[in-house]
Amino acid sequence: MTRLGRNPMYQQIADALRDRIAEGALAPGDKLPTEAELREEYDVSRETVRKAVGLLVNEGLVISARPQGHFVRKRQPMVFRPQAEFRKRPYSPEMDAFMTEFSAEGREPRQDIEVAIVEPPPEVAKRLHLESGELVAVRKRIRYLDGEPFNINDSYFPLSIVRDSEIMRPEDITRGANQVLAELGYRQERALDELYVRMPTPAETHRLDLSPGTPVAYHVVTGHTAEGKPVRVAITVLPGDRHVISYERIREVAGEDA
Amino acid sequence: MTRLGRNPMYQQIADALRDRIAEGALAPGDKLPTEAELREEYDVSRETVRKAVGLLVNEGLVISARPQGHFVRKRQPMVFRPQAEFRKRPYSPEMDAFMTEFSAEGREPRQDIEVAIVEPPPEVAKRLHLESGELVAVRKRIRYLDGEPFNINDSYFPLSIVRDSEIMRPEDITRGANQVLAELGYRQERALDELYVRMPTPAETHRLDLSPGTPVAYHVVTGHTAEGKPVRVAITVLPGDRHVISYERIREVAGEDA
DNA sequence: TTGGCCGCATTGACTGGACAATGCAGACGA
């Protein structure tokens, strides 16, 4: 391994390891060579080897289990289907097959719920069209699967419409918060989904127990009534290594194409 | 700054800088203190300072412009709306407002198109239900805005149905590849969208000119005819710092709630 | 057999130093 190209040494080492992972010579769960072994192999200092391995960690390909070594990461995503709240069962056979493939079958779900009345964060206030000073109720949930945190979901409601309702109680609402809102006269007919892809904040890393190199999807749903009044903002933080987000779509206007 | 907690020093420095960014003391575009200044301020070695700043770079908060220094990153996402292909104009006023906010108004679009006949990657073959050995036509596009690459889009079609059609020519198809497919008798009535969030591969980093700490959304669309035959797989790679992905949803079955 | 203790391999944190690469600004020359 020489410096023939102008790639730095740690890049070349990382590339070589990445190739071995891509080819399957290093399979998910396998142990990488130790730093000492890599040092030997490439005849470089330990810091250089560490930087190479660090790159792979930051790419999410490898995790470090100190002091046993570094291991090729496994990926086992489960389906997240935002449309489920308006359309319980998928209507196309393709979606059916897809969901079966990635089901959470046999894993045990759990969630922590916490309810509070707070001043809304600006992005929430804006989407709910709130005056400054108006308060919101927020249901904060962390969802677990087999004891591991899978995603964070914070749902915000204008306090004026949910005060004293079931939404204020920190228990699971089996029939769904949306149903409660409907019973209160605020049935959601439309929703707007926004998806941002970014690295997690330290707080998110901590709450979701993320390993380095794991990006997240930041999913914001704004629910509107038939009249266009926004009544709910739900923010979900989904770790990239644990989810596939999925939508199904159908042609809407006969003859229109693009 | 002491070691009172058990957070490593470089963490503490990164946290302090992150706070200053969050508070706005360091605004987007601002220059961070140089490594020498930070060294002075915290009385640590240069490598430690570099590791702290490196963290922020990996989080996508900061970019390095050598040798001018490090700068707080700006974010200017534009809307990516997968539903546009089946539904040209948004039908809810909320979506209208949202799209106006993030429009690409005034920026100059361009795209490079390349067409090839290849053996499909396994993930494509699987979604198109192809026998092993069956070939596909692929239209590879890189889309630019003001000269900067914005996303990569590779669309795969079973060779058996698009051979000799307009799809095989490396020119822009103004009326859309979907329209051509429809004219060939394979009109898509349903699509399944899958979204994966991960760090980019080195090839993607290069093609999209990504700075470190930028995750991507890997968006896979499988288009089906009314009979359920898959006729198109479109894979789009969207850099997280340049896009918001957005969907609008409506209640489908009166009375159903979740 | 079982429980606890300890050595050890391995990664993490940090220092101090050397030299390379790079783009900007200011000096200089035509």
Added chain:
DNA sequence: TCGTCTGCATTGTCCAGTCAATGCGGCCAA
């Protein structure tokens, strides 16, 4: 005036080393 060249601040790469943290496996005692 305008282009060119050079110095320099700043970040990038790499080395050689020290000490800390950690979990596993094996040893030893009850």
